[in-house]
Each structure stands twice: as structure tokens, then as C-alpha cells.
Amino acid sequence: MSTALADAIERARPRSDLGRSPFAGLRRRHARTVDVVAQSVAATAPAGVLLVHPAAAYARSGSFAFLDIAITITLVVGVALVIGMFARRIASTGSLYTFAARGLGPHAGLVAGAALGIGYLAVAVNTLASGSARIASLLSGGEAPPWLVMVFVVGFGAVIAIVVARGLRISTRILFVLEAIAVLTVLALSIAALSLTRWDVALLVPRAADFSLDAIITGVAFALIGFVGFESGAALGPETRRPFAAVPRAIMVSVGATGVVMLVGTAAQLSIVADRPGAASLSAVTGLSRLTDLIVAISFLACALAMTNAATRLAFAMSREGLLPSAFGRVSRRGVPAAAGMMLAAAVTAVPVAALAWGGSRHDVRVVTSPASILGFVLAYALVCAAAPVFLRRIGELTVRGALLCVVPLGGLLCILGFYVAATVRDNLSGLLWATGILAAVVAAGSVRIARHPGVGERIGVHDWPTDADCLDGPARS
DSSP states (O other): OHHHHHHHHHHEEEOOOSOOOTTTTSOOSOBOHHHHHHHHHHHHOHHHHHHHSHHHHHHHHGGGHHHHHHHHHHHHHHHHHHHHHHHTTOOOTTTHHHHHHHHHOHHHHHHHHHHHHHHHHHHHHHHHHHHHHHHHHHHHTSSOOHHHHHHHHHHHHHHHHHHHHHOHHHHHHHHHHHHHHHHHHHHHHHHHHHHHTTTOOGGGSOOGGGOOHHHHHHHHHHHGGGTTTGGGGGGGGGGBSSHHHHHHHHHHHHHHHHHHHHHHHHHHHHHHHHHOTTOOSHHHHHSOHHHHHHHHHHHHHHHHHHHHHHHHHHHHHHHHHTSSOGGGGOOOTTSSOHHHHHHHHHHHHHHHHHHHHTTOOHHHHHHHHHHHHHHHHHHHHHHHHHHHHHHHHHTTOOOHHHHHHHHHHHHHHHHHHHHHHHHHHHHOHHHHHHHHHHHHHHHHHHHHHHHHOHHHHHHTTOOOOOOGGGOEEEEOOO
16 A cells, blocks of 8 residues: 555656745745754843842742743743644744734734734844843953943844854754753752752742732732743744644743743742841852853853744735835845844844943843743734633634633633733833834734725735645656
8 A cells, every 4th residue: 555655756746836935936845843842042141031030020920930831831931822722734934923813913013013023123132232241250250341232233243144144953953952952950059059958948838927919910910021932933834844743842842841941940949038037149158159150141042043034034924015115025046135134133133232322231222122022922922812812713613611721711811911011011111112112013004004005904914835845646657
């Protein structure tokens, strides 16, 4: 039987009636599941986030910090399941932008795409600046001068541009190696810290005295920073072999891996706080502060590369639909949107360089990038959760279980968004106004484009489909 099947395939001929994919020119079906996992895990930067955030989470939520992480993981798993509903049926470099458009229409898709793009670029700016500053400080032996930080920002920004332009697999393999080294080192440090503190995990159990609904929800919003970007692997769908199987699986693997790292690392951080209140970090207990700073820098720089990679794919989809200039939709001879990658890498590099050149600091950049990233990602996730049941009903596949899987995370995301906005109005109103202003301006520009060019609105939400090269017709007839 196998021989007969092989003979039939050998005698078959390619079809010639399926037309061109909207993503024609992009190198299709060459990436593997490991590439999607590397992209998603690197975008979350679990090693870097873990070494920076848990102590701050404890300051916000007290003994509920570990519970905040557990709740966040549950919420992210719910969002990942919703994304999987689309990813098993649609492959597009636009990822959540395309998914929202297919369910709720072009205008909702535009909002999701703008929010997602701002989130990607805000995180890329923040992590590039932070990673470069840490490397500069390590080499200078103290607080690095602004000019040295700018040199490293420009240098690493150029490396990101080159890697993105060279191709998908080279960028994802670099991401895999860098983040694997960082994660394994952080896990080793966490186990060492737990051993040194005699596995004192008393603070993992919430204490009634620390209870505050506002603190818990704000803590979950803060913990969500450690997971944003996990969905970015969906942007590699058209470039991935068997995307309808590989992408949903890779996203769930990424969430699981990031969740394990965050739980173990947070447990270690809280054990340090419980055993040695004056030493609130892994580096303080292990005495490896320089190694810790290096790991954070590596993880953040890998994150900047991953976020730029994802933003490049999103811009490519929007360009092919007519929302962005055609330059973002061009591909190089390698089948890569190289021009888009280089332009976005240049933009990501220019922001921190400009801030430092004008006498500002990384904090001045974070004032805007922090609310922009959280608002962008949470809004995009919420729109996808709202779009999923509409999309499933339209194709006749909506079930009660599917509707519940969409509604529960949607409710959680809206709750987090409301509490986060209220907290940011109180603590960082100017940053919130800048972030919402940028989002509103991008959406307004896109809406004008849709209104003036009706064909653009009809094309929003396009996705990949099989081409002649993907299919075989019956045996050729003589």
C-alpha cells in the first residue's frame, strides 16, 4: 500500500488553479515548532522578568504575590486556548490582529492591530534600553555614562536589524540559544537560593492580613508583564510547517515553560524575603550579582529581538492589506520582510537614543512604554477573546464549552484593564495619556485610510491559504 501511495505521489503533478497567497514572496513552510516556541518564549523574557519583578510584586501584594502568579498563569492559559481556536483554522503574519478582524470586523481588527503593534514596539524599546544599560554598567564597573549606553543601544539595535533581515530561522535559533542559557541559569540560581534559605516557603501561603482586592488585581496586572508576547509565535504561521498543529501547540508549550520558570523563581524570591528580609534578591543571597545582571541583559536583548520580529510580521500583514506603506510588505530574495524589520529596528533604537541624547533617562522612556505595553497587550487579548465566539458562530462551530472558554478570560482581562487604568491614573497619568494618545492617533489614521480606500477595509483580515506548490493534483495524463 505504501508503495502504491508513493508511486501515486511521484506521478502527480502540481496544481495550477489555486492562485497566489496574500503573503506571496514570503518564504513559507520552512520553520519548525521549535522556532515558534523560541519566538514566544523569548518574547516573554522569563529569565529577565523573573530576576526583576518578584521583589516588586511582593512589595505590591505581600504574601499574595505567589497567588498573583498562579492567577496570572491561569488567565494566560485561558487566553492561549482562545488564540488556539483561531490558530487551528487561520494562519497569518497578523496573528491577533487578523483573528480580531475575522471575528469583529475591520475596525475592531484595526484597534487590535494598533494595540498589539504598540505593545510589541514599547516592550522592544524598553528591553533594548534596559539590556544595553546593564551591559554598559557591567563593563564600566558602575553606573554607565549616557554616551556609553547610547553606543550599546545603537550597536545592539543594528544587530537586531541584521538578524531580522537575514531570515526567520536564524533569528529564532539565536533566540532559542540565548533564552535557554538565561532560563537554565536562573533556575539553577533559584534552586541554590531555596537551598541556602532552607526551603523557607512560608510566604507562598497567603496571610489574611495582606488581603486587598485592589492589590491582588493590580498584582495580577503587574505579573502579566512577565507573559505578554507569548502569542507572538502565531505571527509565524505562514512560515511554519503544519501551522494549524504547530502554532497552537507551541503557544501552549511557551505558556507552560514560562509559567514553570515564574513559579519556581517567585518561590525562590519569596523564600529569600522570608528567611532574610534584608536580602530581597537572588543575587544578594548567592553573591552573583554580576552574573545576574548579565542574565537579565541577555534575556532582555533576546526579548527586544523577538518583539521586533513579531512587529515586523504584523507590519507586513498590514502593508499587504493596504493599511501601511508598501515598503513594509516587500520581501527580500531570502523571502523575508527585511525592509520592514530594518525600519522598525531603527525606530526601536531611535527612541532611547533620543531620550538619552536630550538629557533624559531610561525611567523617562518607561513612563510611556510601561502603560503602552500593558494597555496594548491586554486590549488586544480582550478583543481576540470577544472575537472568538462570533467567529466560531459564523463558521457553525460554536459550542457552550467554546463560549465559556472565551467569556471567562475576557472577564478577567476587562477587570485587570479597569484596575490597571485606575491605578495608572493615580500613579502615572502623563504616561497613560501619552500611551492612549498614540493608540488613538494610530487608530484614527487607519480609520481614515479605510474610509478613503474602501478596498482596504475589505482586505483587512486576509490570511494565508494553500498555493499551487502546496498541493498535488491527480496523476498526469498522457
